[in-house]
Amino acid sequence: DAGITQSPRHKVTETGTPVTLRCHQTENHRYMYWYRQDPGHGLRLIHYSYGVKDTDKGEVSDGYSVSRSKTEDFLLTLESATSSQTSVYFCAISPVLETGGHYGYTFGSGTRLTVV
Amino acid sequence: QQPVQSPQAVILREGEDAVINCSSSKALYSVHWYRQKHGEAPVFLMILLKGGEQKGHDKISASFNEKKQQSSLYLTASQLSYSGTYFCGAEASTGNQFYFGTGTSLTVIP
Numbered sequence: 001d002a003g004i005t006q007s008p009r010h011k012v013t014e015t016g017t018p019v020t021l022r023c024h025q026t027e028n029h030r031y032m033y034w035y036r037q038d039p040g041h042g043l044r045l046i047h048y049s050y051g052v053k054d055t056d057k058g059e060v061s062d063g064y065s066v067s068r069s070k071t072e073d074f075l076l077t078l079e080s081a082t083s084s085q086t087s088v089y090f091c092a093i094s095p096v097l098e099t100g101g102h103y104g105y106t107f108g109s110g111t112r113l114t115v116v
Numbered sequence: 117q118q119p120v121q122s123p124q125a126v127i128l129r130e131g132e133d134a135v136i137n138c139s140s141s142k143a144l145y146s147v148h149w150y151r152q153k154h155g156e157a158p159v160f161l162m163i164l165l166k167g168g169e170q171k172g173h174d175k176i177s178a179s180f181n182e183k184k185q186q187s188s189l190y191l192t193a194s195q196l197s198y199s200g201t202y203f204c205g206a207e208a209s210t211g212n213q214f215y216f217g218t219g220t221s222l223t224v225i226p
Contacts, residue, residue, distance in 0.1 A: 035216075042118065042203065043158070043216040090157060097165075101145050101207055102214065104160030 003027045006091050006108035013115055019078040021111050023091030025071075031094050031102065032074040034058075034066060036087040037110075043090070049074055081115045088112050117142065119206045119217040127223045128194045136189040136220045138204030142213070147180050147187040148205035150216075151198075158203060161189075166209070194224045 004025045013019050023032060034046040035058075045058030047066040055066050063085060065077045078085055091108040119140045128134055138147060146165045150158040164180035164187060175192045187206075191198055204217040 042219050045214075099165075101165070104148055104163050105150075105158075105205070106160065107157035110157050 004091060004093050004106055004108045006089075006111050008111060009109065010112045011114070013081050013113070015082060015115055016080050019081050019113065021076045021089055021091075021113070023074045023076070023108055025074075025093045027093055027095075027106070028071060029093040029095055030071075031096065032068065033092040033094075033105070034064075034074070034076045035090045035092060035107075036060065036085075037090060038087050046076065046089075078113075081113075083115050086113060086115045117213070118215050119204055121202075121204060121217040121220045123220060124218070125221040125223075127225060129225055130196060131193055134191045134194060134222060136191075136202050136204075136222070138187045138189070138206070138217050140185040140206045140215075142185065142206070143209040144180075144182055144185050144206050145209045146207045147178075148207075149178055149187075149189050150203045150205065151200045152203065153200040191222070194222075196224050196226065198222060199224045 007022045030051050033048040035043045036046055037043050044060045046060055046064050047055055047058055049055045049068040052068055067075045089111045092105040094102045094105045097103055119138050122137045126134055146163055148163050149161040151161055152158040164178055166182040178189045180187045202220045207214045
């Protein structure tokens with residue numbers, strides 16, 4: 001009943017390799033987000049999307065790219081993984097309020113990525 | 117820009133009450149509250165829109181003072197299941213910016 005799924009759940013990769021994380025939603029929400037969570041930093045926004053092919057950067061976007069070719073799928077790519085990108089990555093979706101703000105986020109289960 | 121939460125950590129005995137505060141430097145449109153258990157994703161608890169409303173969710177309620185750009189989460193008669201890290205999320209009145217707070221670790225012991 002999650003409405004949002006992420007894959008993979010865990011991944012270990014080598015420095016310098018490209019990595020793609022996938023997020024899939026069944027809620028038909030316009031807005032989708034990628035966050036990373038690190039001890040001492042909380043949740044930080046990497047990129048977000050407000051529609052098919054419409055994306056924008058968050059506060060920690062360097063080294064990451066995203067794509068959204070369908071409403072339901074939002075991909076996060078680490079072009080050349082570095083050890084500093086070892087983190088837990090969460091995808092999230094949110095409906096938009098009639099007043100224009102965002103209702104509560106629903107998060108995916110997360111991807112634990114380790115770059116060695 | 118990240119909202120500041122206090123306290124950073126709190127330990128309670130079952131049945132005790134707690135208050136978690138969230139303070140922003142920006143004018144806010146809304147405040148969200150989330151709870152995250154260890155190894156799991158954050159779960160949305162409630163949203164408060166500007167207007168100073170107070171909302172409730174079982175024995176967990178919250179208030180939002182938009183003039184002070186502050187929100188407080190109130191946990192009453194705490195249960196073991198309340199343990200986790202609580203995050204506020206603040207949406208600015210302009211610019212569509214949304215930031216999560218620094219987090220508060222709450223542990224309820226028997």
